Amino acid sequence: MTTSTSIGTPSHPQSGTADALGRYRRSARWKPLEYLFWCLPILAYFAFPGNYLLLSQIAITSLFALSLDLIFGYAGVISLGHAAFFGVGAYTVGLLGSNGFGDPLLGLVLAAAIAALLGFLSSFLLLRGSDLSRLMVTLGVALMLYELANKFTSITGGVDGMPGVEVGPILGMFDFDMFGRVGYVYSVVVLFVLFWFARRLVYSPFGQSLRGIRMNTLRMPALGVPVNRRLITVYTIGAGYAGVAGALLAQTNSFVSLDVLSFQRSADLLLILILGGAGHLYGGLLGAIVFVIANYLLSDMNPQYWQFWLGLILVLVVLFARGGILGTARQWIESSRQRAQSRARTESPS
Template sequence: MTTSTSIGTPSHPHPGAADALARYRRSARWKPLEYLFWCLPVLAYFAFPGNYLLLSQIAITSLFALSLDLIFGYAGIISLGHAAFFGVGAYTVGLLGSHGLGDPLLGLALAAMIAAAVGFLSSFLLLRGNDLSRLMVTLGVALMLYELANKFTSITGGVDGMPGVEVKPILGMFSFDMYGRVGYVYSVIVLFVLFWFARRMVHSPFGQSLRGIHMNALRMPALGVPVNRRLVIVYTIGAGYAGVAGALLAQTNSFVSLDVLSFQRSADLLLILILGGAGHLYGGLLGSIAFVVAHYLLSDMNPQYWQFWLGLILVLVVLFARGGILGTARKWIESSRHRAESRARSETPS
């Protein structure tokens, strides 16, 4: 009499693996607060009808911050030259418009591809070296592109920029208006779609491996994770996202200037992530809202010294809210929940 032994997949997974899978699925689900957050752009459309241009700027800055958060917040690659990809996207749309190719969706697609290509090529310079060398490489790439845009005035317009960028109606139906209404809706839709893809990515095994690389890049190869390949991929994706943000700015403003490649734009972006909280996706979005609104209000109240007050706010955030807006809020919620649980246990009769 013979007995057969099954070597297939066990019908009951290991309890530890089942718990890990359950935690992963819970983290990937959309939370009620997330649905509430994405209702805010809709409410803003009706609540602030005279500020569509400002709202568009918030949406574009949010996408730009999201692109850096993928690179810095999740993979741990600090960058002071992320405006390079933003500028590439903006100038791509400007050049397309100057040649009669002003279709918005075509501009977004080409801006994403060209910026991603620049990111892919420059990513290999980041694979060897520490954080300081990576910082210098990213800054160097941005400075080179800035000088190239400044030098080739026949193509980029130099310091005069590229005014009157031609942008055709979206899908041939929705023309950009002077009030920025269509531009705002367009920017929010693009932001949401790319955020959805980014959220799927960071909650996937690929995203979890990025967190592991950020925490301990030396240990991940022992787990079979190709660290360099992961870094190249996420850097390329982040560059493509930044290119789309630059393209949106050029399309909604119908103007491209050297400012899109400036060091100031890269530095502001890093401050936005510090303000909102890096490594959370929503941190960059909240930081963008806070930064753009603070910039608008402070420059209106005190045009000469608004940067001083903005700097003071950032210093206070670093000193008293090191996790940024989102990180501090999460710590407060967790501590409140722990206190409530402790109080409930103490009140329960033994």
């Protein structure tokens, strides 16, 4: 006597698991569009030889946005004080350069370590409340650091900043030039290396658990996921990334000011991530490109009221592209694919 299985139910559970694992591995592979995207910095190097400083700013802002995307886009931890880690990284390089330690790679490592340590210590406060309390905690940490930097003027320079930060040649061979050529290549290389690591991270089981925490925090402990440990880890990594971005800004500009710790920088970062699309990795990068270029063009066209037009663009994005540039594009592609499949099923003979 044979038993029948219900329609649509696999006879072997292992086959369903294998199919899901196969789909997951395919999604983790690099896509052709990704290779094309990373050709753009190379193209920009030759196409815009007089704008290396602007291109460096785009690369640094992209890394800064990537750091928040790991925290907000994947773990769902919103922050209004992410500039605290950015500023710590910048001041770390500034203090090193002022004391004769101008090696760029040493500055990046120490900036990442100190910012990550601050993120680790402050992450325990984030676990004690809801999204609103987390906003207040992150904002409070950034404001305290801002006032500390403003108070100890003998160390940080206060409102006058720290000019003339000495930065040595990269690997002892490549000096930073006044046109920003070396600084741009340096920033793009650091961005790519850290992006590659972040991509490996989000496509790992750790990254998938972060997605689960963002979608349903209460259910994940029942699946054996240590939620608090995951949040502490990703917050620490995101803080380290932000510290590296701040260090790059200080090294390429040879200057550090209180602006690196300002609330405006944190707010702009959140807008960049919303503009590009949170939770996609490339969303923060696209948002940084659009935001920095729009900022540059609008301020040049209308120096007095350029923020009005930038605000209008952001309002339109929220109204008509709530998933950001990348999220909306993916939704459009998916809906087009579904319509094509539905049309093919309708036209196919029964």
